[in-house]
Amino acid sequence: DAGITQSxxxxxxxxxxxxxxxxxxxxxxxxxxxxxxxxxHGLRLIYYSAAADITDKGEVPDGYVVSxxxxxxxxxxxxxxxxxxxxVYFCASTPGGITDTQYFxxxxxxxVL
Amino acid sequence: xxxxxxxxxxLSVPEGAIVSLNCTYSNSAFQYxxxxxxxxxxxxxxxxxxxxxxxxxxGRFTAQVDKSSKYISLxxxxxxxxxxxxxxCAMSGAGGSYIPTFGRGTSxxxxx
Numbered sequence: 237d238a239g240i241t242q243s244x245x246x247x248x249x250x251x252x253x254x255x256x257x258x259x260x261x262x263x264x265x266x267x268x269x270x271x272x273x274x275x276x277h278g279l280r281l282i283y284y285s286a287a288a289d290i291t292d293k294g295e296v297p298d299g300y301v302v303s304x305x306x307x308x309x310x311x312x313x314x315x316x317x318x319x320x321x322x323x324v325y326f327c328a329s330t331p332g333g334i335t336d337t338q339y340f341x342x343x344x345x346x347x348v349l
Numbered sequence: 350x351x352x353x354x355x356x357x358x359x360l361s362v363p364e365g366a367i368v369s370l371n372c373t374y375s376n377s378a379f380q381y382x383x384x385x386x387x388x389x390x391x392x393x394x395x396x397x398x399x400x401x402x403x404x405x406x407x408g409r410f411t412a413q414v415d416k417s418s419k420y421i422s423l424x425x426x427x428x429x430x431x432x433x434x435x436x437x438c439a440m441s442g443a444g445g446s447y448i449p450t451f452g453r454g455t456s457x458x459x460x461x
Contacts (some may be wrong), residue, residue, distance in 0.1 A: 267447070278355075278437065278453035279393075294448075324393050330447070337383070338439075340392030340451065 239263075242327050242340040244342040250349050255314045257344050259327030267330045269294075269338065270302065272323040279326070285310055317348045352376055355438055355452030364461050369426040372438035372452045375419065380442030382414050383449065384423045386433045396436070397423065428459045 240261040248256050259268065270282040271294075281294030283302040291302050299321060301313045310329075314321055327341040355372045366458055370384075381400055387395035388410045399405045411424040419457040421440070425432055435456050439449035 269448075276357075276453070279451040282449065283447060328392075337395050337398060338393075339387075340394065342392050345389070345390075 239329060240320070240329055240339055241340040242325075242344050243346045245342065246345050248347045248349065249317050251318060255317050255346065256345060257312045257314075257346070259312070259326055260309045260329075261308055261310075261329045261340060263329065263339075264307055265275075265329035265339075266307075268304065269328040270300070270310070270312045270331075271326045271328065271330060272296065273326060274323050274344075282312065282325075288310050298303075321346045321347050328342075337348075351453075352450050353440060353452040355436060355455055357453055357455060358388075359456040361458045361459055362428055364430060364459055365426060366428050366459070367425075368423075368428050368432070368457060368459075370423040370425075370436050370455050370457070372421050372440075373419055373441060374438075374450075376443050377416070377419060378443035379427075379440040379450075381440060381449075381459050382412070383439040384410075384412055385437040385439060385442075385451075387437060388453065389434075393437055403428065425457075428457075430459050430461055432455055433459050 243258045269281045269284045285291045285304040289317045328338040330338045353374045384397040386396045387393040402414045402416045409426045415424040435454040437454040438452040441449040
């Protein structure tokens with residue numbers, strides 16, 4: 237299917253485990269983003285990428301790692317999950333340029349026990 | 350103080366009402382202003398996009414930007430129960446950055 241997809245949609249894990257959230261887009265958009273959404277905080281940017289092999293930190297990067305070896309994929313890894321990382325994670329992409337329109341995936345709901 | 354302020358609500362209105370959703374911001378350099386709609390357990394989707402000051406209309410939705418007051422609004426006419434969602438404002442373009450800064454979102458409930 238065309239668009240932006242995330243997997244898994246739901247994940248329960250335990251403190252200290254490594255977790256990888258996947259994001260895939262079919263538009264060949266330049267920019268990709270990872271956000272977390274929590275009550276009271278809204279959307280907070282974790283990491284973003286301007287192109288393959290180019291990534292940069294956002295507002296809340298601690299405890300997360302990203303990579304982007306291919307334009308269409310942008311995985312987010314929690315190297316050692318903590319309870320404070322329980323959240324809903326959204327991936328987004330944008331073609332870049334003047335429009336700045338972001339297209340969001342359906343989200344991954346992560347619970348860390 | 351956050352760069353973008355938005356009342357979380359909830360805002361509850363009867364069907365058919367005119368709804369006004371608002372955001373204020375502190376960075377006068379923002380140039381692009383967006384409204385996203387987010388249904389429960391879904392990702393945000395772009396609703397309206399405006400550049401600089403002025404109004405933009407799309408069907409029942411009107412987006413308004415007042416840069417002198419650093420204030421943006423989204424008006425929904427003839428509101429429907431299907432408009433019940435969280436509405437997030439976002440803005441970008443300050444200092445050449447294309448990364449939007451989001452408000453926390455306002456929860457809207459339109460009851461029949």
